Amino acid sequence: MLRILGKIQRIGVVTEPLPKIEEPALAEVGAQIKACVGELFGGSLAIRQVDAGSCNGCELEIHALNNPYYGIERFGVHFVASPRHADMLLVTGPVSRHMEAALRRTYDATPEPKLVIAVGECGANGGEFGVSYASCGAVTNVIPVDAVIRGCPPTPLDLMRGILEAIGKQSSR
Amino acid sequence: MTTAWIADFLDQLEARGIPAREAPAPGLAPARLVQVDAADWGRLAHAARDFECRWVAGWGEDGGDDLLVNACFEKDGAYLVARAAVKRAAPTLPSHAPYYPAADRPERHTRDMLGIVFHDHPDARRWTRHQAWKDTEYPLRQDFPVAGNRPAQTPPDDGYGFLRAQGAGVYEIPVGPVHAGIIEPGHFRFQAVGEMVLNLEERLGYVHKGIEKIAAGRDAAGLARLAGRVSGDSTVAHAWAACMALERAAGVKPPPRAIGLRALMAERERVANHLGDIGAICNDVSFTFGFYQFGRLREEWTRLSRSAFGHRFMMDRVIPGGVAADLDVQAAAAMERQIVSLRNELGGLFNILDDLPSLEDRLDTTGYLDPATAKALGALGYVGHASGVAFDVRRDAAYPPYDALKVEAPVFKYGDVAARVKVRARETLASLNIIETLLARLPEGPIGAAWKAPAAGAEGLGLTEGFRGECLAYVRFDENGRIARYFPRDPSWLTWPALEILIRDNIVPDFPVCNKSVNGSYSGHDL
The missing domain is CATH 1.10.645.10 (Cytochrome-c3 Hydrogenase, chain B)
Structure with missing residues (x-):
């Protein structure tokens, strides 16, 4: 136990004031997310992630949002286990035909008002997989989409920025 | 890596009355290629298992008049690809699954995708195919269009014959395809008593994207x-x-x-x-x-x-x-x-x-x-x-x-x-x-x-x-x-x-x- 506490103390907090990494605007991104989440979602934005056919690349980066560097929960954003608890669906694609019905059902199970973000090149436009006998391509071909986060896969920062833009758009409605 | 076993294995096939012809395949090297008759496909696997080869992979291909079936084996770090051809009109041959459990799902995949029937396969259920194409259509055949022939919306995959457990206190837990975490989709069917898992059956294929x-x-x-x-x-x-x-x-x-x-x-x-x-x-x-x-x-x-x-x-x-x-x-x-x-x-x-x-x-x-x-x-x-x-x-x-x-x-x-x-x-x-x-x-x-x-x-x-x-x-x-x-x-x-x-x-x-x-x-x- 002492070793664990010692390690925690030595490492300290690595969570970054985001701007250091890439863009100067990102300090504000975090703060803006927090403000928007506070205003629109009572301080807590619940996201249900749905892999509708991804290669798992996008999922790895969505996972990274919870690592100590990004720590997205500090902005009031957290991932939930059921669409029934969700304000937002974060959908990776391409939507495989075999996931089409499951994605529709997940969408239907999410209470209104809800936001849908299509993640990654595949979610945005079908990516390398396009539309075929096995793939519906972009998420918007199956359910209504409010915003898109491009990238193959989008980096954790791209994801944070995209989530903010989506809720920003919502607040300006 | 030693390839010594391949010569012994080919001798063994001959001794078992399985005609096997080694064919030149420079692109497969260092793996070697051997062709066998489709009728001997199962006996080939039997011999390979007796030889303690590992079953590595199996795949098929539309070769026009013939459909080709491949299986790859490995022993001592040396790979051997076996190949057989079946007639498009009657694409049937014995299965490797009775000898190698590893061949079970790959052969079902090959059947769903190419219409090649492994006639003594222990599991007749589909595997990769859900409802995106019909059981009489085979996506990897050349005449199957990339766009498919599907209905406007793909129906959910009902009716897959999961193993059922019965008895007092046995209950089922269906999980997925959409899981609780940030994970890829698939379906798990548990049979449990109390907290104890009696059996788990996986149902995959949800992220099949062609x-x-x-x-x-x-x-x-x-x-x-x-x-x-x-x-x-x-x-x-x-x-x-x-x-x-x-x-x-x-x-x-x-x-x-x-x-x-x-x-x-x-x-x-x-x-x-x-x-x-x-x-x-x-x-x-x-x-x-x-x-x-x-x-x-x-x-x-x-x-x-x-x-x-x-x-x-x-x-x-x-x-x-x-x-x-x-x-x-x-x-x-x-x-x-x-x-x-x-x-x-x-x-x-x-x-x-x-x-x-x-x-x-x-x-x-x-x-x-x-x-x-x-x-x-x-x-x-x-x-x-x-x-x-x-x-x-x-x-x-x-x-x-x-x-x-x-x-x-x-x-x-x-x-x-x-x-x-x-x-x-x-x-x-x-x-x-x-x-x-x-x-x-x-x-x-x-x-x-x-x-x-x-x-x-x-x-x-x-x-x-x-x-x-x-x-x-x-x-x-x-x-x-x-x-x-x-x-x-x-x-x-x-x-x-x-x-x-x-x-x-x-x-x-x-x-x-x-x-x-x-x-x-x-x-x-x-x-």
């Missing part, structure tokens, strides 16, 4: 991009396997520096995945300290991959003929520094994991896979290594640059979640040593060779060791220098069936940690 079909007609660079998305966490391993197959088919030799950089990327991929998964296993037993510490190390590692190669997962950096990104001196020095610091941190963290009573309680004896079963299933990577199956392509069928390196492949026989964690911890440290050696010996020179498309029909086989184990890629070219057939075999094909077995008699709440300790790829399996 990779084999849409590969056809691509050029080599396009195929490498697709291969890099067979399973996003193994983008380097699959792209390398595909490029190896393409290069062998075309007789293109990547320069030594490109080979060294590929290995560097592959080892970085292995370390990133092992770090992330060890953390996730900690998280699944509520040891969040481990989750955050390993998550932090993975993030630091991933960032350096990006600053060195321009992409956090090094996607699209392995291309036909070489690599798309060179390594500069500063990045190499940063890697060396990072390894020193990571090794130091891991030493402390692994010590903590090693003797923490609560982890011992949750991980030891949990999800036990006995060595005999692991061998029978052909389990690969850390699943195999934790249960006494030692095979590692880098060491046992060494390809450049590993043929000039010492590759440690730690093996345990405990077969539980703790052993799988231990294998991954040791492999991580071994990879750090390999990266240091690769950096020290990285040859100067170009990082790519000019691509030239091969003649029609040229085929190639590539094999690499991804973080989950052996990745296989088969390619064949058409008359326009484009891809006629691509088949990637992710190691998950061989470890998913292990999960069904190792979860038995465990409690339902231990399923997540058991699943994570195997970490099969859904995308790499569903194709």
Whole structure:
């Protein structure tokens, strides 16, 4: 136990004031997310992630949002286990035909008002997989989409920025 | 690697009255090709099992009048591809599944995709096919349009005949395809009594996106991009396997520096995945300290991959003929520094994991896979290594640059979640040593060779060791220098069936940690 506490103390907090990494605007991104989440979602934005056919690349980066560097929960954003608890669906694609019905059902199970973000090149436009006998391509071909986060896969920062833009758009409605 | 057994095996086939003709196949080399009659397909597998060959992969191909069936075997690090042709009008032959459980799902996949019937296959149910195409349609046949002939909306996959358990107190838990976490989709059907799992049946295929079909007609660079998305966490391993197959088919030799950089990327991929998964296993037993510490190390590692190669997962950096990104001196020095610091941190963290009573309680004896079963299933990577199956392509069928390196492949026989964690911890440290050696010996020179498309029909086989184990890629070219057939075999094909077995008699709440300790790829399996 002492070793664990010692390690925690030595490492300290690595969570970054985001701007250091890439863009100067990102300090504000975090703060803006927090403000928007506070205003629109009572301080807590619940996201249900749905892999509708991804290669798992996008999922790895969505996972990274919870690592100590990004720590997205500090902005009031957290991932939930059921669409029934969700304000937002974060959908990776391409939507495989075999996931089409499951994605529709997940969408239907999410209470209104809800936001849908299509993640990654595949979610945005079908990516390398396009539309075929096995793939519906972009998420918007199956359910209504409010915003898109491009990238193959989008980096954790791209994801944070995209989530903010989506809720920003919502607040300006 | 020793190929001595192949001559003995061919003699053995002759003694059993199985006519087998060895055919020249330069692109498959060092693997060898043997053709047999379709009627002898089952007896071939019987002989191979008696010979203690491992069943590696099986795939089919539409060859016009004939449909071709392939199976790949391995023993002593030498690979043998067996091939048989069946008439399109009556595409029926015996199955390998009665002799090799590993052949069960691949043969069902081949049946769903090509309409080849393995008549004595023990399981008549479909596998990859849900409801996106009819049971009389076969997507990998040339006359099947890429766009398919589907209805406007694909119906849900009802009516798959799951095994039913009956009796007082037995209940079923259906899970998925949409899981509770940030995970790929698939369906698990549990039968349980109280908290105890009696049986688990997996139903996969949800992320089938037609990779084999849409590969056809691509050029080599396009195929490498697709291969890099067979399973996003193994983008380097699959792209390398595909490029190896393409290069062998075309007789293109990547320069030594490109080979060294590929290995560097592959080892970085292995370390990133092992770090992330060890953390996730900690998280699944509520040891969040481990989750955050390993998550932090993975993030630091991933960032350096990006600053060195321009992409956090090094996607699209392995291309036909070489690599798309060179390594500069500063990045190499940063890697060396990072390894020193990571090794130091891991030493402390692994010590903590090693003797923490609560982890011992949750991980030891949990999800036990006995060595005999692991061998029978052909389990690969850390699943195999934790249960006494030692095979590692880098060491046992060494390809450049590993043929000039010492590759440690730690093996345990405990077969539980703790052993799988231990294998991954040791492999991580071994990879750090390999990266240091690769950096020290990285040859100067170009990082790519000019691509030239091969003649029609040229085929190639590539094999690499991804973080989950052996990745296989088969390619064949058409008359326009484009891809006629691509088949990637992710190691998950061989470890998913292990999960069904190792979860038995465990409690339902231990399923997540058991699943994570195997970490099969859904995308790499569903194709």
